[in-house]
Amino acid sequence: MVAGYNTISMGTGRKEFSPKKERPGLEEYLKEAGQGTLKMIGGAGNVDECVVGNFIASRFNKQANLAGFFPFIDEGLKGKPAIRVEGACGTGALALVTGIRSVLAETAEVVLVVGVEVQNTVKAMYGADILAAAGWFKDRKEGHAYFFPGQFSDRAGAYFEKFGRDKTRKALARWYKNAIENARLCPTAQEFHNTTKDLEALAMAEPNPRGFVDYLNVFDCSKVSDGASAIAVVSEEGLKRTGIPKEQAVEIIGFGQAEGDITKKPDDPTVLDTSRQAVKNALESAGITIDKVATAEIHDCFTIAGVLAVEALGLAEHGKGPDYILEGNTARDGKFPINTTGGLIGWGHPTGATGIHQAVTILEQLTGKAGDAQIPIPADRPYGLTLNMGGNDKTLVSIVYKRGKNS
Amino acid sequence: MNYEERLQNVSVLGAAGKMGSGILLLTALEMADLSLKPDNKGKKFVINAIDVSDEALSGLMKYLRAQALKAAEKKIVALRQVYKDNPALIENSEIIDQYVLDVLSVIKPSTRMESALDSMLIFEAIKEDPALKVKIFSYIRENNPNTPWFFTNTSSIPIGELDEKAKLEGRIIGFHFYNPPAIQKLVEVINAKNTLPEVNEFALAYAKNLRKVVVPSNDVAGFIGNGHFMRDILHASGEVEKLRSNFSLPEAIYAMNKISHEYLIRPMGIFQLIDYVGVDVCSYILSVMQSYKKDEKLHCPLLDQMLALGIKGGQFADGSQKDGILKYEKGKVTGVFDPGKKEYVMVSALLGKVDGALGQMPVPQPWKNVVGNPGKEEILKSWFSEIKNTDSFGANMTKAYGLRSREIGVQLVTDKVAFNEKDVNTVLLTGFFHAYGPVNDYLM
Known part of the structure; x- marks a missing residue:
């Protein structure tokens, strides 16, 4: 993979954001991200195929058939194959995997992959209706007004019950602090302008079940975001075509996918078992163990999902995720830095783009292009990993990356 | 039932x-x-x-x-x-x-x-x-x-x-x-x-x-809210009258509005509040109160003068402020009505003389930064102690205004309109969105 590009993640938190002002739409985000990547790979002429990931523009923006926007991004893409994929919030990584599979099948050498979502078109309570489509619609009636926050609040409640509220609550607050501090180092992050001093104290706010959910507060939630990310999935041949040196690329070492049953409730709400399966598949596919990984981008749609993902990755035993986080391991100067540009809580969560944003961050970190957010990548742990989740632990993709080397 | x-x-x-x-x-x-x-x-x-x-x-x-x-x-x-x-x-x-x-x-x-x-x-x-x-x-x-x-x-x-x-x-x-x-x-x-x-x-x-x-x-004309507000108006218009020896009417109105807004850290100045409620409504309430309270002068010639020239204030259907004694653009005060010229004088033309006369003063924090601030008490104490220790025209007007507001509040209890001082303060805090109640010791 090469040539990653992220637009700003736009929404509350950004100084330039005002709900009353007119804002860029799908078209502008697609164009900015798509052109950003095309410019780096020598133009549309080098592209064989296009993939766009989008969760649900059909409702947020009354727009479907997004593949039709590729020739709009660049006239040179007219007449080329293009496809749109969807897997709720796991859409972005599904789009990447679609590109990877094309390259593996040798039907393409260069695939342009773009993810986009524009969600600030409706108020939060209506956005909750739209995003609930990531779950089973037959569960919607009995679900919370804020459906997905409700689902993960239930997971948090179960985790509190099983492993203790105090410690877990503190770990959630620490997760928030790490996310915001990382986002402050990344100019495209939605929380880039955040200046709150005592983030952990803020994040300890008591939940308000009258207005929101039972066990989580608003700081535990990822952002409502508009944005797009793009990257090119290329074969060795494709890389030569773009003229980009190997050390500016990351090699895909392996990937794992796993699907859970959307009609079933989790067996154990304190476990993300489909996530665990996807990570296991990815590591096996890459032929490595987690202790060879330097950094990961994981799907913290809620702080509790961050805790559960730490366990799904195998970094901590079941029930010990909060300790692992509170010991500072996941912070940017810790043993295993996670979400180094803020993740979904800090950088933002333009749903259909998130999986691609994760890949762009890993690409930047492994190739030394992460700017102020750069962390050291130890020579004995050269790998990066992403974990992107659609729905409540349903559609999972995990990918293992390593910096390219001139052979 | x-x-x-x-x-x-x-x-x-x-x-x-x-x-x-x-x-x-x-x-x-x-x-x-x-x-x-x-x-x-x-x-x-x-x-x-x-x-x-x-x-x-x-x-x-x-x-x-x-x-x-x-x-x-x-x-x-x-x-x-x-x-x-x-x-x-x-x-x-x-x-x-x-x-x-x-x-x-x-x-x-x-x-x-x-x-x-x-x-x-x-x-x-x-x-x-x-x-x-x-x-x-x-x-x-x-x-x-x-x-x-x-x-x-x-x-x-x-x-x-x-x-x-x-x-x-x-x-x-x-x-x-x-x-x-x-x-x-x-x-x-x-x-x-x-x-x-x-x-x-x-x-x-x-x-x-x-x-x-x-x-x-208690069942006394004007009750607590208007009992305070109307007497506040009378104080401000009385001060405006006194200022007339040195200032034009628009200058004097602008000065008192500024004192009651910025210097007293209130959500709006007294003349803006009159426009908000309606010049006609204020004048009418005064006359109703007057008819029940014979031993106090509850009449404001300034409001009559404005009303005679068709200056009423009030709001448009969408809740935005109509021009009244003051002129507004996007909710901000931009001018003051001059009954002599029958037109609005822009604030920019009044600023120089009035602000100069009010004297060198540190600017207090605006009301919106104070009203919900957990450190409100400290901010108010330090601001009013500064006012107390400053001998300038502006500081003295602020002192007089704040003390008169306090006196009105205390009087409402003495007159058995309010049951206690706390109730008076609650009305001003919750009904008028003031950052502090009028019965306080900041300026004592």
Whole structure:
């Protein structure tokens, strides 16, 4: 993979954001991200195929058939194959995997992959209706007004019950602090302008079940975001075509996918078992163990999902995720830095783009292009990993990356 | 008749007005919530929105739809429970739409006073005219077989007088909302000498369900809110008069508005507040109060002068401020009316002389930074101690204003309008959004 590009993640938190002002739409985000990547790979002429990931523009923006926007991004893409994929919030990584599979099948050498979502078109309570489509619609009636926050609040409640509220609550607050501090180092992050001093104290706010959910507060939630990310999935041949040196690329070492049953409730709400399966598949596919990984981008749609993902990755035993986080391991100067540009809580969560944003961050970190957010990548742990989740632990993709080397 | 039965048929008189529309909205929401309780299935709830013109009522319905939508969005978590047994309502948007429909369907707009003749409860929010109120109350009393209760929103007329003249035998209470009723937390509740205890009980239960802060006031014209506000106006206009030897009228008005706004850390200056309430309304309230209080001069020639030239203030239908004594652009004060020239003088032309005269002063924090600030007490103490220790024209005017405001507050208790100083402060804090109550020791 090469040539990653992220637009700003736009929404509350950004100084330039005002709900009353007119804002860029799908078209502008697609164009900015798509052109950003095309410019780096020598133009549309080098592209064989296009993939766009989008969760649900059909409702947020009354727009479907997004593949039709590729020739709009660049006239040179007219007449080329293009496809749109969807897997709720796991859409972005599904789009990447679609590109990877094309390259593996040798039907393409260069695939342009773009993810986009524009969600600030409706108020939060209506956005909750739209995003609930990531779950089973037959569960919607009995679900919370804020459906997905409700689902993960239930997971948090179960985790509190099983492993203790105090410690877990503190770990959630620490997760928030790490996310915001990382986002402050990344100019495209939605929380880039955040200046709150005592983030952990803020994040300890008591939940308000009258207005929101039972066990989580608003700081535990990822952002409502508009944005797009793009990257090119290329074969060795494709890389030569773009003229980009190997050390500016990351090699895909392996990937794992796993699907859970959307009609079933989790067996154990304190476990993300489909996530665990996807990570296991990815590591096996890459032929490595987690202790060879330097950094990961994981799907913290809620702080509790961050805790559960730490366990799904195998970094901590079941029930010990909060300790692992509170010991500072996941912070940017810790043993295993996670979400180094803020993740979904800090950088933002333009749903259909998130999986691609994760890949762009890993690409930047492994190739030394992460700017102020750069962390050291130890020579004995050269790998990066992403974990992107659609729905409540349903559609999972995990990918293992390593910096390219001139052979 | 229990609480819910009392609310099954209600009328709001003056429903399309600034106060009436808010009262109607809050009551309609409360009635819709009652109608949606499982125990009340099949019971009919009706609120008659009575006003003089069809046009105004049509505007009212638009306002109510928009406000009911806002209310529904805000309480969507609770509404999902309310509608949990209706399988057709699945998404938030469907539930919100249904709730708006349920609220609007209890409201019956009408231009006919006869509509009030079936009601058990009458909210009155018509103009501040004692004779008109008495006439309407008497008509309803004579023709409504339900011996209804009367809730009057009067801000100045003694309730006992309305009771007596309309022969209501204690079935009346003062229930004075603050503007805008949908937002302001304060309600002044005024029991007349003969107000029936069950009327007061209901009033308190109703206020509690609306999540209002209740301050009891004695039945003295003007009550606490206007008792303070009107005397504050008289102080400011008196100071303006004194300033006339050195300043033009617009300069003097600008200076006093600035003192009462910025230097006193209030949400708006006194002349802006007069425009907000309406120059005509303020003048009328003063005259009503004057008629009950002979031993004090409650008359403001400055307001008369403005009114004679057609300067009234008040708001447009969308809630934005009309020009009055001051001129506004996008909610900001940009000019002051000059009765001599019959035109507005721009603030930019007044600034130099006035600000120079007010003297070198540190600028206090604006009200919005102070009002919700946990460190408010410290900020206020340090600001007013600075004022106390500064001998400038501006600081001295601020001192005089703050001390007079305090004196008015204390007097309201001495005159037995308010039961205690705390109640006076609560009214100014919650009804006028002040950052601090007038009865304080900052300047003592």
